[in-house]
Amino acid sequence: MPTDRRSQGRGLRPCLPLVALLAALAGSPASAQSTPPSGRLLAAQCAQCHGTNGRAVGGFESIAGMKANDLYKSLLEMSRRRPENIMDLQARAYTPAQLRLIAEYLATLPRARD
Amino acid sequence: MSNRRTFVKMAALAAAGWSLSRPLAAQMARPRVVVVGGGFGGATVAKYLKLWGGNVDVTLVDRASSHYACILSNLVITGALPISRIQLGYQSLKTNRGVEVLQGEALTVDPVARELTVQVGSGRQTLPYDRLVLSPGVEFTPPVGRYDPVLTPHAWKAGPQTLLLRDRLRAMTANQTFILTIPKSPYRCPPGPYERACAVADYLKRRKRGARVLVLDANAGIQAEPRNFGNAFAGIYKDVLTYVPDSTILSVDSDTGVLVTTQGSFTGDVVNIIPEHRAGQLVIDTGLANDPTGRWAVVDPLTYASVAEPDIHVLGDSQGTGQPKSGHMANSQAKVCADAIIRAFNGETPDPAPVTSSACFSPITSSTASWLTASFQYDPATRTMKRVDASFAEASRPTSDGMQQMFQWADNIFADSFA
């Protein structure tokens, strides 16, 4: 294992924009992507049941690539009806604006094959 | 290996006409994250750092070559499931996600040099990091007395302990007593001990005539799903199960199976002691268990960075935000942490409004299960994760649908964390 990167590590933080700039100039994706798509982190909290990137490995529905409006409407309805199942409670965790972000993000993902 | 990658990158840059002084070359290194603990928190953070982070080097360190999930482990104890059902390997993280996996015991952290020392076989390796993530689960505080976890297994970390308790339960004869002790909260999986009590009671009722379960709870009452567990204790299991609240263990003798508690002395044929919990030893040794009890790590819930060492993140059971200690929650926090680390590498601030959740499914009988769920929103005023009360509930009753959902949920959370 390398042990000689200590000074490199220490220098990393303050100089990140420079790293990104250099990387971009060099045509290399070295450091980083830009700001994560909004909704991605929130939508990742669906994955424990609905699978990574909205593709369930079985049982629960895959939610990747659904129409944003349809998904938003059903999430909103779940959050407002009398709670019957675990999903109705999970939907209550989020504000309507957050539910919209989740629906819009999931809509950008490729639809899972059944 | 990262030396080689760094070299390749530098060579490519040099070829592209860049002449690099050493400090600049140094800055071109890929950011490096080391994760300790390949359980629910650690596996998930490693996976999502690669999934979302692009060019971040991630090394996952665990002492074992695979992880045994506690989730579903009560059904291994009753023999309903084979142990292989809860064995989760790291192969997919390696081959599909590009995580480096190192089997070894993480020994010490040097937060100034930013290095983790790991015992690997008979040698030691030093892993430099830009960020270190600790998700080592829990450590147990042994009870006073002649305590031996082999004679009186906890089975509260899955694996060999699960099999020990399974074999002890299997070997019970008619009219014997199984004692289960529950530690003071917080402990991992709030409904877990009551779920175990039900699983054992169901097993004894069906297999061991006249045998009984005695539940000695250090807490004043049932800590989770009071309706479903309360109904089960007072209903279907009333002839085989006795529940004694406020019974704190004063001393233990694992040889004789005698427990002295604040509610008197009890003797069991099988004694399942779940000791008090604290953060993983590495968190304690690194000085990060800095909450008022000295047991859990105080972290910023926007990043899970320790307030004492901002380059070290602590998540899952070891952190002390007050969110429940569950695998679902560890997975949930790991995503917030991965997102925040990637943003930090990009010079960005963390997401200001993360949401986390927890879900536990508990078998109540051999054909029904209940569930418990709660979600948390960040509250900027107190800088804490606050429970969204409308999202917090237990199932109205145990059902066979619940049992089916439990297995579906387990499949998905296993894959979302480990595949």
Ligand SMILES: Cc1cc2nc3c(=O)[nH]c(=O)nc-3n(C[C@H](O)[C@H](O)[C@H](O)COP(=O)(O)OP(=O)(O)OC[C@H]3O[C@@H](n4cnc5c(N)ncnc54)[C@H](O)[C@@H]3O)c2cc1C
């Ligand atoms: C009986 C039972 C039932 C449960 N049921 C549920 C449930 O239904 N739903 C739910 O969400 N949760 C459940 N849980 C809780 C869940 O198992 C834990 O909350 C979860 O595993 C915590 O994740 P973690 O990453 O903090 O720790 P863990 O998953 O325990 O992972 C810690 C890992 O770190 C490794 N490690 C520790 N220290 C070192 C070191 N120094 N060097 C190398 N490796 C190290 C260990 O080997 C281990 O693999 C249950 C728990 C129990 C006991």
